[in-house]
Amino acid sequence: MHHFKYHQGILQAEAVPVPRIAEAVGTPFYLYSLATLEHHYQAFDQAFGRVPHLTCFALKANPNLAVLRIFARMGAGADIVSGGELYRALKAGIAPERIVYSGVGKKTEEIEFALKKKIFMLNVESPEEMRLIDQVAGRLKKKAPVAIRVNPDIDAKTHPYISTGLKKNKFGINIRESLEEYRLARDLPHVQIKGVDCHIGSQLLLTGPFLEAVEKLKKLVTALEALGLTISVLDLGGGLGITYHEEEPPRPREYARAIIQALGRESRTIILEPGRVLVGNAGILVTKVLYVKRGEEKNFIIVDAGMNDLLRPSLYGSFHGLLPVAKKKAPAIQADVVGPICESGDFLAKDRTLPLPQAGDLLAVMSAGAYGFSMSSNYNARPRAAEVLSRGREFDIIRKRETYADLVALERIPAFLRGKPKERNL
Ligand SMILES: *Cc1c(COP(=O)(O)O)cnc(C)c1O
Numbered sequence: 001m002h003h004f005k006y007h008q009g010i011l012q013a014e015a016v017p018v019p020r021i022a023e024a025v026g027t028p029f030y031l032y033s034l035a036t037l038e039h040h041y042q043a044f045d046q047a048f049g050r051v052p053h054l055t056c057f058a059l060k061a062n063p064n065l066a067v068l069r070i071f072a073r074m075g076a077g078a079d080i081v082s083g084g085e086l087y088r089a090l091k092a093g094i095a096p097e098r099i100v101y102s103g104v105g106k107k108t109e110e111i112e113f114a115l116k117k118k119i120f121m122l123n124v125e126s127p128e129e130m131r132l133i134d135q136v137a138g139r140l141k142k143k144a145p146v147a148i149r150v151n152p153d154i155d156a157k158t159h160p161y162i163s164t165g166l167k168k169n170k171f172g173i174n175i176r177e178s179l180e181e182y183r184l185a186r187d188l189p190h191v192q193i194k195g196v197d198c199h200i201g202s203q204l205l206l207t208g209p210f211l212e213a214v215e216k217l218k219k220l221v222t223a224l225e226a227l228g229l230t231i232s233v234l235d236l237g238g239g240l241g242i243t244y245h246e247e248e249p250p251r252p253r254e255y256a257r258a259i260i261q262a263l264g265r266e267s268r269t270i271i272l273e274p275g276r277v278l279v280g281n282a283g284i285l286v287t288k289v290l291y292v293k294r295g296e297e298k299n300f301i302i303v304d305a306g307m308n309d310l311l312r313p314s315l316y317g318s319f320h321g322l323l324p325v326a327k328k329k330a331p332a333i334q335a336d337v338v339g340p341i342c343e344s345g346d347f348l349a350k351d352r353t354l355p356l357p358q359a360g361d362l363l364a365v366m367s368a369g370a371y372g373f374s375m376s377s378n379y380n381a382r383p384r385a386a387e388v389l390s391r392g393r394e395f396d397i398i399r400k401r402e403t404y405a406d407l408v409a410l411e412r413i414p415a416f417l418r419g420k421p422k423e424r425n426l
């Protein structure tokens with residue numbers, strides 16, 4: 001469900017015609033719909049009904065402050081994976097007691113930051129990290145609330161780059177070895193064990209793997225309680241998939257129902273860490289056609305957004321729908337839609353059939369709200385795109401387009417290199 005629809009042949013975000021925004025902010029830009037974001041959060045959160053739960057939005061999918069504020073206002077927590085994400089979450093007004101911290105490579109300063117801010121829980125991914133957290137907490141005269149992120153060795157049946165719950169993945173502690181690790185952690189003076197955690201992958205299209213994970217966590221909890229540990233929280237991670245093309249992921253309601261059923265008479269607080277499902281289809285990337293280049297073997301539609309703006313097609317071979325912002329009657333062309341970056345891997349879509357565009361036409365890259373802007377870069381010295389939020393008939397710029405000056409703002413030519421290069425004869 002989303003609010004990007006045609007009205008009299010023109011694509012609108014809620015009630016704002018997309019070309020109006022393009023005129024005001026230039027291209028490319030990310031465009032998110034407030035109504036869609038709110039609807040997605042509500043549908044997800046309410047699916048768990050009265051089960052005691054906390055929905056912690058996984059920031060890495062879309063960490064824009066305005067997006068975070070929208071969720072914060074609705075009571076969301078946050079799943080963070082870095083000190084920078086903690087900073088963003090707090091800045092957006094997400095309460096620290098609603099923040100969980102995941103990630104395999106937390107640094108000392110980041111752990112300190114999290115403990116000082118009194119976040120809800122750190123999800124620990126290795127025995128060494130557990131020791132470091134204990135030390136840091138000791139220094140701060142605190143007790144660190146922790147869960148162990150266990151790796152349940154479950155095949156999430158998704159892209160290998162976004163599968164995280166297999167033995168061969170770098171994430172978590174093997175579930176069988178975790179029992180011993182919990183036992184050791186129990187004796188550390190400055191950690192307080194709160195729960196168990198897992199996150200098995202992203203863009204999951206079946207409930208099966210989630211249920212397998214719940215079963216394995218439940219068994220683990222039973223074993224932990226036999227050791228005398230109190231486990232008050234089950235963190236089930238994120239990973240629910242969305243429709244990019246023809247996928248039919250479980251709806252939040254089905255996903256929740258399956259999980260609730262698998263939990264049985266569990267009364268512990270559950271934590272959910274949805275990312276993509278909240279924001280993916282709530283955002284599009286709007287780009288302008290620069291050239292149409294016909295080749296002997298292939299045609300190319302060259303647009304002003306590239307892999308630096310939206311990396312997913314290049315990185316994972318992901319499919320994103322493409323729509324002309326203004327519907328037109330034109331002969332169809334089959335083409336690759338590519339960006340201006342000097343890499344053959346720079347494409348947004350391959351072998352698509354579209355009404356033949358002209359230079360200046362706008363295209364909407366659909367389902368770009370998750371892992372879109374957040375994975376963007378300045379590669380090829382390209383200022384990053386603007387981000388815009390639509391709200392009924394209005395829109396707001398929620399991140400300005402970067403300027404050339406922004407590109408070099410942090411760079412410095414050392415003194416010994418100062419002075420303009422001398423003129424030379426060629
Ligand atoms: C990325 C991530 C998520 C969110 O994943 P989605 O597929 O976007 O829902 C949740 N938890 C952890 C630990 C993650 O790394």
